[in-house]
Amino acid sequence: MILALAVLAGLFVAVLPSVTDAQLIEKIFVTHTGGVVKTTGEVIDPVYVESSMEFDPMEYLRDFDYGEISTLADGTILREFTITAEDDKIMEVAPGVFYNVWTFNGTVPGPTIRATEGDIVRINFINNGSKTHTMHFHGIHPAEMDGVFEPVGPNGGKFTYEFVAGPVGVHPYHCHVMPLEEHIVHGLYGVYIVDPKESRAPADEMVMVLNGLDTDFDTENNFYAANTIPFYYQHHPIQINTNELIRIYVVNMVEFDPINNFHLHGNLYHYYPTGTYSVPSFYTDMITLSQTERGIMEFEYIYPGKYLFHAHKVEFSEKGWTGIFLVSDEDSAVGS
Amino acid sequence: MELGGKSSRAKMVASGVIPFIFLVVLVVYIFGPGSDMLDLGVPLPEITIEKIDFVDSEIIATVRNTGPIPVEIVMADVNDRFQPAAVEPDRFLERYEASKVRIPFEWNVAEPYTIGLTIQDGTRFERDVKAAAPALESSLELFAFFALIGTYVGVIPVAIGLLWLPFIKKISRAKYHFFLALTAGLLLFLAIDSVEEALAVSGESLSDSFNGALLVATVVVLSFLGLYHSGERLVGTARKSKISKPLAIALMIAIGIGLHNFGEGLAIGAAIGLGSIAFSTFLIVGFAIHNTTEGIAIAAPLSREKMMLGKLACLGMIAGVPTIFGAWVGGFAFSPFMTVIFLSVGAGAIFQITLVILRWVRENDQSLSSAPVASGLAVGMLVMYITSILV
Known part of the structure; x- marks a missing residue:
């Protein structure tokens, strides 16, 4: 009996929470609703805690890859891109959360490929992953350039995609290997923009890929974001100016959930579905997008200040798909 | 067997130690550094x-x-909506280490909530609360409230049960054995009830890594053996001293029931604390009727003894008062692990008393298959089942 009690006492001690002296410094943090909380522990907060993210959504936002440009004998412009696929990278996708991302050129989303209608786009694709991958572009191209029936083998497999850029608009590209959902949710996608020959009005242009991360593989997204990192543009507001045309190329790459949407505060935007026509279809502050649905949004702010933009499917916004435009009252040059 | 000389003694020690050394070597070989033999998954x-x-x-x-x-x-x-939070003492948890996660949130009373925590690899774990209720803050008032509930549920019913003693005294020998067997039936039910409760708590709140069912089984058996051994000694001492055997048995019953009631108190306190039951007067009445039978269990073996009011009161207290302590512990410092342990210890204890009573009945030349004994056992189980429905 005494032995039994000793064993029980041992178990009891073993399961008591232990406290070390080192952490007894009080910290204060403010909740999203303004409450002030004091703690001797650590603060975990997806909105305010900075982390050592490798991927910089602010850099990605306005980064366009026009390729290596050369002019052919007939005067056609050739744009050459080298895209490498990998699937072994572990990236911090939210503060403290590490996830195996599959990448085109090392990032999720991959580089924004940009060409003008009629240019020749040549993609030198290298698959350095451990699985078969391809690049499938939405747009108009010959069947053998579709990246579906031409699997590119792992560990250095190569393929050259070549097609005439078109039609005008904003399109996604992604890996098209089965199981497709798996290859997409891990991050093998990006944006492909075809500019009209007569260029659009000058604007502060940006790309937003609306995406989700299923970090526990239960076919439900744990995180949502504009450009991969949850809440990023909420703690790093996007700086824009009053009376300056803003143009966002929006592509919805969320899997599992049938829809996503984009709501803008304090303003409305002109919406060009797929960006194929030069006349906007809507003037609204709310557009609903299904898988790979995309379009161009154009707006200007009159009043300076902080404006939210987020999914009005609030579950998505409270799991990361939310951001802020910080509008400054400057009559600075358009397109700065 | 005679062991002559030093060498044979050394041989004996060696023969005991050698297999153990082989076992250590095996474990080191399999788990030790540099061994990736079992590095699967x-x-x-x-x-x-x-x-x-x-x-x-x-x-x-x-x-x-x-x-x-x-x-x-x-x-x-x-x-399933992220919230800022504080983790105390810190967010790094070694095996079996625990932390408190404080989430500032304006919650609403009686609404269901799911609390989720995500770890470094993105896996999310969650737990549901059926209806939010304010956590109990230790105040003198609440302390008194639990004491009162413990008294209603534990002390008073046991005392009422004891009042049947004069009645049991007056009945015939066969009927007396019926009541002893009834007691055994009541206790058997209580023991099974405790095991079921322990399994339920471990299934609900303990991780699989504790091996809940085996933990319960182990503690039940340890408790049974411990009390069996010490009980025999108590009865042995009883023969020499003035304490009679029936009193010794009654004392053991009281202790066993006390342990069970401590577990019951824990469950009640914890249930109020977790807000999972609305503690209505109906439930108190149910528990009270149910526990009255425990008083009969203590009274039955004493019915051939001289009436000693002091001793009787003592036994009642030993059985009933732990409910109050249980309610305090359960309400203010609920630990699923300790609840499982106490319930299991109680179950083992009660199994042991049941055995003692049945043996006693047989020593009194009453076959266990005789009508009074068999019917007593059956009625005991039935009474407990029917009163348990009230709870």
Whole structure:
């Protein structure tokens, strides 16, 4: 009996929470609703805690890859891109959360490929992953350039995609290997923009890929974001100016959930579905997008200040798909 | 067997130690450094949210690392929506280490909530609360409230049960054996009830890594053996001293029931604390009727003894008062692990008394298959089952 009690006492001690002296410094943090909380522990907060993210959504936002440009004998412009696929990278996708991302050129989303209608786009694709991958572009191209029936083998497999850029608009590209959902949710996608020959009005242009991360593989997204990192543009507001045309190329790459949407505060935007026509279809502050649905949004702010933009499917916004435009009252040059 | 000389003694020691050395070598070979023989599969992290408290503008989740590898708590959510939170003492949890996650949140009374925690590899663990209720803050008033409930549920019913003693005294020998067997039936039911409750708590709040069912089985058997051994000695002492055997048995019954009632008190206190039951007067009445039968269990073996009011009161207290302590512990410092332990110890104790009573009945030349004994056992189980429906 005494032995039994000793064993029980041992178990009891073993399961008591232990406290070390080192952490007894009080910290204060403010909740999203303004409450002030004091703690001797650590603060975990997806909105305010900075982390050592490798991927910089602010850099990605306005980064366009026009390729290596050369002019052919007939005067056609050739744009050459080298895209490498990998699937072994572990990236911090939210503060403290590490996830195996599959990448085109090392990032999720991959580089924004940009060409003008009629240019020749040549993609030198290298698959350095451990699985078969391809690049499938939405747009108009010959069947053998579709990246579906031409699997590119792992560990250095190569393929050259070549097609005439078109039609005008904003399109996604992604890996098209089965199981497709798996290859997409891990991050093998990006944006492909075809500019009209007569260029659009000058604007502060940006790309937003609306995406989700299923970090526990239960076919439900744990995180949502504009450009991969949850809440990023909420703690790093996007700086824009009053009376300056803003143009966002929006592509919805969320899997599992049938829809996503984009709501803008304090303003409305002109919406060009797929960006194929030069006349906007809507003037609204709310557009609903299904898988790979995309379009161009154009707006200007009159009043300076902080404006939210987020999914009005609030579950998505409270799991990361939310951001802020910080509008400054400057009559600075358009397109700065 | 005679053991002559030093060498044979050394041989004996060696023969005992050698297999053990082989075992150590085997374990080192399999798990030791440099051995990747059994390096199959990936160890998966696991955490268990053991408890959720709703306090003023805050939800507090107690989380334990119940997996094989260290984990880091990185996100907290309420109803699958991320919330900022504080982890105390820190977010790194070694195996079996626990932390408190404080989530500032304006929760609403009686609404259901799901609390989720995400760890470093993006896996999310959650626990549901059926209806939020304010966590109990230790106040003198609440302390008194639990004492009162413990008294209603434990002390008074046992005392009422004891009042049947004069009645049992006056009945015939066969009827007396009926009542003894009835007691055994009541106790058997209580023991099974305790095991079931222990399994339920371990299934609900303890991680798989504790091997809940085996923990219960082990503690029940240890408790049974411990009390069996010490009980025999108590009865042995009783022969020499003035304490009679019936009194010794009654004392053991009281102790066993006391342990059971401590577990019951824990469950009641914890249930109120977790807000999972509305503690209505109806439930108190149910428990009270149910527990009255425990008084009969103590009274039955004493019915051939001289009436000693003091001793009787003592026995009643030993059986009933632990309910109050249980309610305090359960309400203010609920630990699923300790609840499982106490319930299991109680079950083992009661199994042991049941055995003692049945043996006693047989020593009194009454076959266990005789009508009074068999019917007593049956009625005991039935009475307990029917009164348990009230709870």
